[in-house]
Amino acid sequence: MLPRVSLVKYQSDSASLQKALQLCEGFAKLKQTDRVLIKPNLVAWEDRYPIAPFGVYTTTRLVEDLIILLQDFGCRHISIGEGSVQIQKSVGTMQAFEGLGYRELEKRYDVNLLDLNKSKTEKFVFHDDLSLHIAKDAVDCDFLINFPVLKTHGQTKVSLGLKNLKGCLKLQSKKMCHHAKLNLEYCFSHIADFLKPALTIVDGIYALEKGALHFGNAYRKDLIIASTDILGADIVAAKTIGYDSGDIKHFEYYAKRHDRSLLLQDYEILGEKLEDQITPLKWDWTWTADNTGPGIFQKFGITGVALPKYDDSLCSGCSPIANMANILVLSAFKGRPLPKVEILNGKKMQARPGYEKTILLGNCIKKANEANPNIQEAVEVIGCPPSEQDVVTALKSAGLEVNETVYHGYMKEQSRKYDGKAGFEQAFFQA
Known part of the structure; x- marks a missing residue:
């Protein structure tokens, strides 16, 4: 049967x-x-x-x-x-x-x-x-x-x-x-x-x-x-x-x-x-052809900075941090090229040549790049996962003028994006 x-x-x-x-x-x-x-x-x-x-x-x-x-x-x-x-x-x-x-x-x-x-x-x-x-x-x-x-x-x-x-x-x-x-x-x-x-x-x-x-x-x-x-x-x-x-x-x-x-x-x-x-x-979320950021980076003309696409080694704890980094970099863009900074996450990404600073988000990616000769200056964000404040501090130290309030506003918007929409009833998530 x-x-x-x-x-x-x-x-x-x-x-x-x-x-x-x-x-x-x-x-x-x-x-x-x-x-x-x-x-x-x-x-x-x-x-x-x-x-x-x-x-x-x-x-x-x-x-x-x-x-x-x-x-x-x-x-x-x-x-x-x-x-x-x-x-x-x-x-x-x-x-x-x-x-x-x-x-x-x-x-x-x-x-x-x-x-x-x-x-x-x-x-x-x-x-x-x-x-x-x-x-x-x-x-x-x-x-x-x-x-x-x-x-x-x-x-x-x-x-x-x-x-x-x-x-x-x-x-x-x-x-x-x-x-x-x-x-x-x-x-x-x-x-x-x-x-x-x-x-x-x-x-x-x-x-x-x-x-x-x-x-x-x-x-x-x-x-x-x-x-x-x-x-x-x-x-x-x-x-x-x-x-x-x-x-x-x-x-x-x-x-x-x-x-x-x-x-x-x-x-x-x-x-x-x-x-x-x-x-x-x-x-799937689209990424730029040169793997330097989400598709929206190309739409806005963001250059200089690079956030390679997440892979399957990015665990659930660090996933929100990776998303946070994307939003914060967007907040730093003022129509001019951003600093030559690469931001890595997960457990197996490898820093690429050509970047003045490499931000390593979390203990795992730090370990994966310990002997990477392409890194000119490492900015290590320790933690499993690292704290949001440490991520903000690291981005600013690398010359990215990020605005935390933009990220907070984005998160609030995500929380209430179904408010008032037909068929989306909070009662389904109550006893």
Whole structure:
């Protein structure tokens, strides 16, 4: 029998999720006594500039609907676990739970909230003695429900079921996946081998272009994709935003190891017609041909400075810092060539000749360029990730007259860019 994948239109009530689970027989192997763990996507939290939630976070509405369905089934041991990225010091998973209404779910339904960043871990070896340390709360549960969002991703094209499990890793393992000599998609594609989620539900009420954070654009899509087969769920979900399975490397890695098909015809899609639900979304940000900055640099005529495009070694902690550097450099442009400064991030970029100063954002890129003969003067910004203030100070010390208020204004604008737009309802992210 072909693996079943349900594709259901969301109709603003719990019956939509119920239908999706019935079509794919999502609870067929669930027992009332099972310890259930729901793993949503609560990627990161920001207190200063709230992240516009649409397409970024699993909707609290659907998580609540799922809890009700589980309790109606007879389950009484339900936990919700996530390991959010800390963009700000001491602001992580629990703050995301608080901000997205999960504390109310905890009180109302007697569910447990787990910060997987603080969980004990279990080691799993996956290739040539490479290992992943996975939260034991995820390893030890009886029925893992993987609950990602329908989104694109600037390093992996899509971030769906397989990618969402990266939140179950210990911090050092998350960073290891971004190692300069490893392959990000190859590494995280193994997590599902060890966790074996019993059910994957892709929340497609909103879909995100140029994700995984809110700097891209969200669209109201009103879809739910569900399957007991994580690869099937991901293949169908990816197609709804315009991606064939062969476009996605982590799909290929997982399928090859498990001798699985990547062809849609080898999955039974139930509910809506897939061809009627496809909305192609872009995943990538354009860069200049000479790799000196985002495409907007060319539009404005910015020269002198260089910010090479991020690669897959840029981890989630430093990603906001890299974006911050782009905005700050834009703020320094006054119509004249900027100083000959190159700004590097991640773990494997190499300084190029011809720049008077090289700014190294973070410990990893500093180490990668320790012996680089092309560097005339290094400006090292220490930290993992470095602080925003240290980044500002470094840029100014290199002769870039950056204006922090421009960055703050940009972040505020990103926070409220959906305000007043039809279909973008904050109520989806409240209990």
